[in-house]
Amino acid sequence: MDEVYDLIIIGGGPAGLTAGIYAMRAKLNTLCIEKENEGGKIAEAGIVENYPGFDNIRGFELAQKFVEHAKKFNLNITHDTIKKIDTSDRPFKVIGENNTYTAKAIIIATGTKDKKLGLNEDDFVGRGVSYCTTCDAFFYLNKEVIVVGRGTPAVMSALNLKDIVKKVTVITDKEELRAAESIMMERLNSAENIEVITNAKPLKILGSDKAEGVLVSIDGEEKEIKADGIFISMGHIPNSEFLEGSGIELNKSGFVVVDKSCKTNIDGIFACGDIAGGVLQVSKAVGEGAVALASASKYLNSLK
Template identity: 35%
Template sequence: MIYDCAIIGAGPAGLSAAVNLAQTNRSVIVFTTKEEDSSIYRAPEVNNYLGFFGVSGKELLQSFYDHAAKYNIEIVRKKVINFYKSENIFTINANNEFYEAYSVILAIGTPKKTLLENEAEFVGRGISYCAVCDGMLYKGRVIAVVGESAEAEEEAEYLSELAKKLYYIPLYKKDEFHFKDNVEVVLSRPKGVHGEDFVNAVELEDRILNVDGIFIIRKTMPADQLIYGLEFTEEGYIKVDKNMQTSIEGLFAAGDVVGRPYQVAKAVGEGQIAGLSASTYVKRIKEADKKD
């Protein structure tokens, strides 16, 4: 099935877009890693989203999920690795499973940069963001896994069954790690990538480790790695017009990823605009397809 719209992110912007698309009778799929990943989830109290007063971020988010449930909106707990557009159809890679949609809305929260110096130039040449997608390429080899949060440990475990040797580099604090014997936990900040055609080492603050590949496991992919050709503002936000359309036709963005203030009402409002714009866009291209 080709969805009318695939929404990446299930925070206030993503769910608002979803509800507005559903109300205009469009089919929607929403991708999210975990609802706890939305920054609103940790807010002790939210008082400035009109109509709600004295609620916790968690409660507010629950009301948003409840609203989406009224429309039976499909929410898939998978991380989107990347996606591309070909002949009016977007193909989305969510943890190595593939979905198709006529339009996409990026609602992935505060913009994240790539982590390592020259990381971007080695993507697909030794830098990977997805264990299940690329793990097999490193069977019997030496790899480093950079984990943004404890959830990355699961992917590291999977990779340790394939790799000869695995350096696990956590970006978070934790006292004890439980890995197989071929895993070495390295507590040093990663800084850059060495290599020529292909990655051959990762540079840390205090040493250089020779590796055949580097997996960077984050909660959300940096927007500039999700799709080729996306334009950004000078401040690093996704560039959108007043209909929330990005530099790529059929691709919209809303919420923190397009700019400040990082606030619920602003995100919900932009999500609505993105959802309605995507709805109008999909109607137009479907009608054009019929004429062909």
């Protein structure tokens, strides 16, 4: 594309949309590029109870409010899958599947994606295996399901399912299942239809035409645990593959390294939200979106 934008925001989740709202109010020529649906992974959450101003709201509804707010300010959002950022020259080039975009400054807000087991689960996705409880829970109304995972993601999945399915069996390879918030563990432990199996290492998804259960190893002994559906909740990894070779510094886990002003190691490039690591919470993402835009604005003013 011939147009040179003041700012390109890569990612249309809470962090990216917040940056976009502030950018439009600052009258910056801005383009937001989102791979899939605007709103980010918060749309997959069940009930959100820890975002200020909403004591109880569905994740999908909260995501839609972010999108509606951004569009109210006429944020230009396009859909493309970004393959590479070329930082070798100024202005920067953002190379996607559909187009190449050019900008004086970039904010990276691409978030995270679901971490896989690394077994044979890909053979059963859509056929009894899912990563999204809020998307697929009602397919298992009054049936028995398994959640394979660790920590807060596994606990959240079990709580999202408990009022829909007949029984939830949580399988974790850890000695103990823990969540970031004690209230979540209280709800898990008080649920009569949730069973937790610890020290269980998943070995294989069972089934032929569809998933029928999980083969696990407990204290060296193999055991088959059967269910109608399987939800994988192992946590998240950063969407940062497209940054390889860009010169933008990543830590050993693949998250973008930033300072307190959301600046990366390259002047004019910033990162915010889950892609920058730390606590993966929507309130943090929103705050960092505002900080990243303030830093980008200061940088753009310096060019003048």
